[in-house]
Amino acid sequence: MQDNDLIAMYFARDERAAAESDRKFGGYCYTVAYNILGNAQDAEECVNDTLVRLWESIPPARPDNLYAYTAAITRNLAKNRLKSSQAQRRGGTEIPAVLDELRDCTDPDTVEQELDRRALGDALNRFLGTLKPDHRKIFVQRYWYLCPVDEIAENLELTKSKVTVTLMRTRKKLEAFLKKEGYL
Template sequence: MLNYKKYSDYDLLTLFNTNDERVLIEIYDRYWDKMLAVAFNRLGNLEEAEECVQDVLCKLWKLRSTFSLQNEKLSSYLARAVRNQTFNIIYQNKQKRQKLAGYNLQENVIDSISPERKLIIQELQQQIDNAIKNLPPQCQLVFVMNKNEGLTTKEIADKLNLSENTVKSHLKKAKKDLGNNTEFLTIIVFFSIYFR
């Protein structure tokens, strides 16, 4: 029986596409604590952090037949993958909270609107959401935190453990990308004319 503990990360990855689950178990044993620390540091919730790390390891296992690292260490790759997954989780959590918070308000407002306008609003909201979803994940998260939650660049920087300059550049990119999206601009103009 092979003792994977003696293998280097590089050697483990060369065995990864052999479908030997013990390779994944060894990666789990080596990096679980570090990955969990990265996730917990960003999410502040142990259960969510554990789920985040499990998701990253599951994705890694699914990619095993094609997975390779060029000039990056496995530890760096895993830390980056966990960080990206935390951005997704934070964004999903924000969306859930917004939907719950806005549900009662939306219900009252929509009840007083004609069925045609309800349909138009739903379609326009979907198009706005799609335009925002086309932004890169971290840029999208920063934009949503700023526009939907009204957080300042400093508050966003503190929450996401980023520099204020990074947050500002994400906001600038989001505004530029959305500004270049003619469909998005048309929606905003439409809203301003018909739904004052």
């Protein structure tokens, strides 16, 4: 089923839309949630919440990219759940490792200044636009999907060391870019 057809089902309040969304996106949403929460039950509940949120938000929303829209909902829900639940204590989440890696391209000791989130987001997307597609996929899978390195390697059929090295180099590039843009 095409995304447009699925969105049309939501607009028609056809309850099969949820089941179809789950079939089409459930596995990806579960992956996103699990990588953040590190817990199967929490991740599964997050997928459920995503389906409810989709049902509530479409209409009026008519996302251009339904997959990205759905995955973003899951990511936000999972992050919120992580803050409020015990999931963080249970371990398994990729977030501590990701934050540690991002120290490479930030300045942890700096006094945080008010940042224009949208402008910084635009800058980040400009930076991503300069990367080769394969390097961009690695970066986004790691820092947006929070996929472990070995899963990225499997997804993209690369060696773990290749992924690790590419991530390290991309972080260095990002650091230089952020400095040039005046964010560091």
